[in-house]
Amino acid sequence: MDSLISLWEWLGENLIIIQILIKIVLIVAPLMLCVAYFTYAERKIIGYMQVRIGPNRVGPKGWLQPIADAVKLMFKEIVIPSGANKTLFLIAPMLTLGPALAAWAVIPFSDGLVLADINAALLYVIALTSVGVYGVLIAGWASNSKYAFLGAMRSAAQIVSYEIAMGFALVGVLVAAGSLNLGDIVRAQQGQAGFLDWFWLPLMPLFLIYFISGVAETNRAPFDVAEGESEIVAGFHVEYSGMPFAVFFLGEYANMILISALTALFFLGGWLSPFHGFPVIGPALEWVPGMVWFFLKVMFVGFFYLWLRATFPRYRYDQIMRLGWKVFIPITIVWIAVVGLAVVLEMPWWFD
Amino acid sequence: MTFELFVFYLFSFILVAAALMVITRRNPVHSALFLVLAFFTSAGIWLLAEAEFLAIVLVLVYVGAVMVLFLFVVMMLDIDVATLRAGFINYLPVALMVAVVMALEIFVIVGPGNFGLDVYPSPPPLPTDYSNTEALGSVLYTVYMYPFEIAAVILLVAIIAAIGLANRTRSDSKYQDPSLQVKVRKGPDRIQVVKMEAED
Numbered sequence: 001m002d003s004l005i006s007l008w009e010w011l012g013e014n015l016i017i018i019q020i021l022i023k024i025v026l027i028v029a030p031l032m033l034c035v036a037y038f039t040y041a042e043r044k045i046i047g048y049m050q051v052r053i054g055p056n057r058v059g060p061k062g063w064l065q066p067i068a069d070a071v072k073l074m075f076k077e078i079v080i081p082s083g084a085n086k087t088l089f090l091i092a093p094m095l096t097l098g099p100a101l102a103a104w105a106v107i108p109f110s111d112g113l114v115l116a117d118i119n120a121a122l123l124y125v126i127a128l129t130s131v132g133v134y135g136v137l138i139a140g141w142a143s144n145s146k147y148a149f150l151g152a153m154r155s156a157a158q159i160v161s162y163e164i165a166m167g168f169a170l171v172g173v174l175v176a177a178g179s180l181n182l183g184d185i186v187r188a189q190q191g192q193a194g195f196l197d198w199f200w201l202p203l204m205p206l207f208l209i210y211f212i213s214g215v216a217e218t219n220r221a222p223f224d225v226a227e228g229e230s231e232i233v234a235g236f237h238v239e240y241s242g243m244p245f246a247v248f249f250l251g252e253y254a255n256m257i258l259i260s261a262l263t264a265l266f267f268l269g270g271w272l273s274p275f276h277g278f279p280v281i282g283p284a285l286e287w288v289p290g291m292v293w294f295f296l297k298v299m300f301v302g303f304f305y306l307w308l309r310a311t312f313p314r315y316r317y318d319q320i321m322r323l324g325w326k327v328f329i330p331i332t333i334v335w336i337a338v339v340g341l342a343v344v345l346e347m348p349w350w351f352d
Numbered sequence: 353m354t355f356e357l358f359v360f361y362l363f364s365f366i367l368v369a370a371a372l373m374v375i376t377r378r379n380p381v382h383s384a385l386f387l388v389l390a391f392f393t394s395a396g397i398w399l400l401a402e403a404e405f406l407a408i409v410l411v412l413v414y415v416g417a418v419m420v421l422f423l424f425v426v427m428m429l430d431i432d433v434a435t436l437r438a439g440f441i442n443y444l445p446v447a448l449m450v451a452v453v454m455a456l457e458i459f460v461i462v463g464p465g466n467f468g469l470d471v472y473p474s475p476p477p478l479p480t481d482y483s484n485t486e487a488l489g490s491v492l493y494t495v496y497m498y499p500f501e502i503a504a505v506i507l508l509v510a511i512i513a514a515i516g517l518a519n520r521t522r523s524d525s526k527y528q529d530p531s532l533q534v535k536v537r538k539g540p541d542r543i544q545v546v547k548m549e550a551e552d
Binding site for chain 2: 137
């Protein structure tokens with residue numbers, strides 16, 4: 001163990017690039033596993049919500065189902081439609097997955113446990129999530145199919161609209177925390193009242209808007225008009241098969257986990273214990289590592305994604321646009337002013 | 353050659369190559385995508401120059417929003433390249449003249465005489481906890497307050513003007529008014545039960 005630690009320190013001094021690569025693998029490999037088992041969780045949870053059992057054939061209780069799916073997709077034929085733009089057709093899935101993974105570089109898993117502790121982390125995250133739309137747009141155009149193209153157009157318009165609401169919601173967080181660094185944003189939520197000190201309470205409207213916009217950004221139900229099975233077959237990925245399709249799928253789920261993690265960091269106190277400062281339960285749970293709290297919060301928010309999908313019918317397209325532009329953006333602007341006033345007046349409990 | 357210099361030359365090469373592709377590709381969608389690549393690599397070069405705020409905002413605003421809308425429009429246009437190139441030879445002399453004048457102007461302003469290490473010595477390296485964003489913000493909201501606000505107002509006016517020019521209500525378009533929809537009462541607004549004699 002000691003020799004491993006000394007080797008690690010030696011790498012940090014001499015071959016820092018190798019050390020960084022090892023860290024990236026340590027983040028991405030478990031993330032991929034999480035994505036695989038998120039699909040399993042989705043099928044099970046929605047199954048039980050609809051009084052079904054869900055996958056239960058492969059392995060005990062169906063635990064090996066995601067592995068079987070991955071193997072199946074890997075061995076399937078990759079069909080490239082005639083008249084498709086081959087290069088762009090194959091680049092598009094990578095453009096969806098790449099930003100979803102790159103954003104994890106600035107996510108703090110626990111106090112100080114972060115790959116790149118940069119000052120402008122919040123901006124970096126917004127910039128990268130806004131780049132993700134290119135995958136969908138290019139896929140729709142390069143497929144040379146009308147359904148795919150319609151799906152891409154819908155998705156692009158939707159993502160650009162909801163990005164504004166999302167960005168404004170984050171401006172509120174940034175005003176409240178006074179920093180763009182994700183670690184500092186979490187530390188600003190620290191207090192003696194546990195989960196009552198987190199930003200979800202004073203920034204409640206922004207919290208809800210951020211999460212709902214996140215659902216719209218990731219093209220998930222009830223905002224999944226980009227896929228819209230009943231109208232445009234499967235939308236932008238109708239022509240994809242085999243591994244390129246699987247990469248789109250990975251990107252979508254990685255994005256969902258990313259938005260869940262960001263919601264946990266911005267509004268639910270990141271790695272902080274929800275019972276910190278409480279009489280009996282607080283000290284009793286002080287031994288739990290921060291990373292565990294963080295993962296529990298990410299799973300909590302992730303569950304909402306599945307719950308929403310099982311509950312709500314798909315929105316009509318014009319109503320999606322109305323919700324984004326005429327409801328969410330005005331509310332966020334008003335609440336930014338409220339938060340700004342609260343910070344200037346040093347309102348008690350959160351901003352004093 | 354240091355690593356930094358290597359990265360600079362690599363990014364500059366990609367940037368110039370992408371910029372050339374923007375104006376030489378026949379397919380407008382490809383041109384737009386190469387423009388995205390050009391923005392991305394210039395953001396990389398700005399990062400090298402320790403301007404991380406500008407670099408990220410370039411990606412956020414131009415790559416994430418402006419170019420998406422640009423591609424959106426370009427993809428929907430059915431551009432006939434032949435008609436676009438029809439007047440190429442006729443316009444060439446004028447275009448060349450404009451291009452040469454612009455190149456000369458750029459050379460006069462940002463040529464090696466006005467820039468370079470002897471005119472602008474390289475700034476001292478900044479400490480690691482220096483926040484580029486904070487530095488920019490503190491100047492923008494104090495020293496450059498009025499220019500900043502005037503620019504914001506001009507942009508707002510441009511938005512309103514664009515909407516005013518493009519927005520027209522067609523008399524035959526059908527749309528639902530959500531504010532009327534939510535006012536619907538349970539009784540006669542929704543359903544009307546009509547009693548009538550059974551016919552045989």
